Amino acid sequence: MLLVAPENFFLFAPLLPEAASGTIEPRHAVIPLREMLRRTQLLVGDVTSIDLAAHTAVARDLTGAEHEISWQQLVLSPGSVPSVVAVPGLDEHAVGFKTLADAIWLRNQVLRQLETADATLDPVRRRELLTFTFVGGGYAGVEALAEMESLVTDALHTYPRLGRNDLRWVLVEARDSLLPGLDPKLARYCEERLRRRGVEIRLNTWLESCVDQTVVLSDPAVAPYVSATIVWATGQRPSPLGSGLGLETDEAGRLIVDDGIRAVGRSDVFALGDAAAVPDPDGGVCPGTAQHAVRQAKVCAQNVAAALGVGQPTTFTYRNRGLAVTLGRNQGTAQVLRFTFTGLPAWLMGRSYHLLMMPGLARKVRVVADWTTSMLFPRDLSQLGSLGRRAPLA
Ligand SMILES: Cc1cc2nc3c(=O)[nH]c(=O)nc-3n(C[C@H](O)[C@H](O)[C@H](O)COP(=O)(O)OP(=O)(O)OC[C@H]3O[C@@H](n4cnc5c(N)ncnc54)[C@H](O)[C@@H]3O)c2cc1C
Incomplete structure (x- = not known):
C-alpha cells in the first residue's frame, strides 16, 4: 500500500479556524501520517501524471526527483482547491x-x-x-x-x-x-x-x-x-489531478462514482471526498464534507481489499446526521x-x-x-x- 501526499501529516480541517485563532496549537490540528498509517509506505510529494491504461503513475518527491509507480488499484482523493475567479488584485x-x-x-x-x-x-x-x-x-x-x-x-x-x-x-x-x-x-x-x-x-x-x-x-x-x-x-472546485484522465465527471468536475466508490466503467479506480460525486443515499450527491469523506474512505478501503480477494465488497449508505x-x-x-x-x-x-x-x-x-x-x-x-x-x- 502506497500513499502519495504533499505533506507528512493529515489535517483535521474542522479545527483549522481554532488553529488560526490560537484556541488550539496549530500542530494539534494535524496528525503525522507515519504515526497513523504504520503499515503504509508514504511518499511525500505530488502525483504529476496517471496512465490508466498502463496502470502507472508518476510522483515527484520533495527533491524534484520523479518516481514511476505501478498500481493494481488506484484511489483518487486529491480533495479540492479554492475556486479562484478573475478578480483584479x-x-x-x-x-x-x-x-x-x-x-x-x-x-x-x-x-x-x-x-x-x-x-x-x-x-x-x-x-x-x-x-x-x-x-x-x-x-x-x-x-x-x-x-x-x-x-x-x-x-x-x-x-x-x-x-x-x-x-x-x-x-x-x-x-x-x-x-x-x-x-x-x-x-x-x-x-x-x-x-x-x-x-x-x-x-x-x-x-x-x-x-x-x-x-x-x-x-x-x-x-x-x-x-x-x-x-x-x-467555494471549492475539485483538484485538477482527476481531470484529463478520461474518467466521467459531473458538471462541477467531480469524478462520478457508484455506491461502491468506483469510477464509472472501471473496476480498478476509486474516487472519494471533495473530488468525487458520490451518490448520497438521501438523493443527489454527497456534499464536500469531512464527515462524508471519512465514511466513503471506509467503504473504499473495504472494496479495494475485496478486489484483492480479501473480504466482501460493500456500498456507501451513510446518511448525514447533523x-x-x-x-x-x-x-x-x-x-x-x-x-x-x-x-x-x-x-x-x-x-x-x-x-x-x-x-x-x-x-x-x-x-x-x-x-x-x-x-x-x-x-x-x-x-x-x-x-x-x-x-x-x-
Ligand atoms: C476551514 C475548513 C473547515 C472545515 N470544516 C469542516 C467541518 O467542520 N466538518 C466537515 O465535515 N467538513 C469540514 N470541512 C471540509 C473538509 O475538510 C473536506 O470536505 C475534506 O477534507 C475532504 O477530504 P478529501 O480527502 O477529499 O480532501 P482533503 O482533505 O483536501 O485531502 C486531499 C489531499 O490530497 C492532496 N493532493 C491534491 N493533489 C495531489 C496530487 N497531485 N498529488 C498528491 N496529493 C495531492 C491535497 O494536497 C490534500 O492534502 C472544512 C474545510 C475547511 C477548508
Whole structure:
C-alpha cells in the first residue's frame, strides 16, 4: 500500500479556524501520517501524471526527483482547491483558508496588524490596518471570521491605544443567506450573532476588485475601502489531478462514482471526498464534507481489499446526521437529525463531535488540554511570523 501526499501529516480541517485563532496549537490540528498509517509506505510529494491504461503513475518527491509507480488499484482523493475567479488584485492581496499554512499565516497577519495599528497615529490608516474582509459566507468563511474576531476582541485589552471603533469586519456573500445547507433558522441565528458582534454582513454582494488592498464590492451603497487583510473563502472546485484522465465527471468536475466508490466503467479506480460525486443515499450527491469523506474512505478501503480477494465488497449508505457551526466565544449552532440547538449547548456539541472524530487518543488529549488552557488563561498573542523565514547569517 502506497500513499502519495504533499505533506507528512493529515489535517483535521474542522479545527483549522481554532488553529488560526490560537484556541488550539496549530500542530494539534494535524496528525503525522507515519504515526497513523504504520503499515503504509508514504511518499511525500505530488502525483504529476496517471496512465490508466498502463496502470502507472508518476510522483515527484520533495527533491524534484520523479518516481514511476505501478498500481493494481488506484484511489483518487486529491480533495479540492479554492475556486479562484478573475478578480483584479486577488492574487496579490488575498489569502485562502484551506491549509495549515493559511491558518498560521492568518493568525500572524491579524496579530501583526494589531501591532502596526498600535504604532500608527493616523486614525484613518489605523482603521485600514484593522479592516478584515472575508469573502465567502460558507462554513470555512463564517467560522474563520468568527474565530479571528474573537481573537482580536480578546487581544484588544492589551492594546490600550486601540478601541473597537478602530476595527472593521466585513463578510461578503454572493447568495442571499449564509451557510448553505444549514437549517435557514440556524443560518439566520449565526448571521444575527455576527452582526451583534459588529460584523458587516453583505449578502447578494460579490468582490469586484481589491487592487492595492482597496476593496470594491458590487453593492454601490458600499464605498470602496482599504482592507489590509482579505481572506478568500469562497467555494471549492475539485483538484485538477482527476481531470484529463478520461474518467466521467459531473458538471462541477467531480469524478462520478457508484455506491461502491468506483469510477464509472472501471473496476480498478476509486474516487472519494471533495473530488468525487458520490451518490448520497438521501438523493443527489454527497456534499464536500469531512464527515462524508471519512465514511466513503471506509467503504473504499473495504472494496479495494475485496478486489484483492480479501473480504466482501460493500456500498456507501451513510446518511448525514447533523451539522455544527462554531462561532467562538461559546457560540454556535447545531442540527442533529430534526433537532436544532443554539448557543453554548450547540458550541459544546460541535466541539464534542470534532473531538470524537479526531483520530488518535494522543491528539484528542492534546486538543482537550488546549481547550482547557484557553478557558483558564488569557490567549497567547505572540506573533511568530518571522519564524517561517531563515535569518541571514550576517
Ligand atoms: C476551514 C475548513 C473547515 C472545515 N470544516 C469542516 C467541518 O467542520 N466538518 C466537515 O465535515 N467538513 C469540514 N470541512 C471540509 C473538509 O475538510 C473536506 O470536505 C475534506 O477534507 C475532504 O477530504 P478529501 O480527502 O477529499 O480532501 P482533503 O482533505 O483536501 O485531502 C486531499 C489531499 O490530497 C492532496 N493532493 C491534491 N493533489 C495531489 C496530487 N497531485 N498529488 C498528491 N496529493 C495531492 C491535497 O494536497 C490534500 O492534502 C472544512 C474545510 C475547511 C477548508
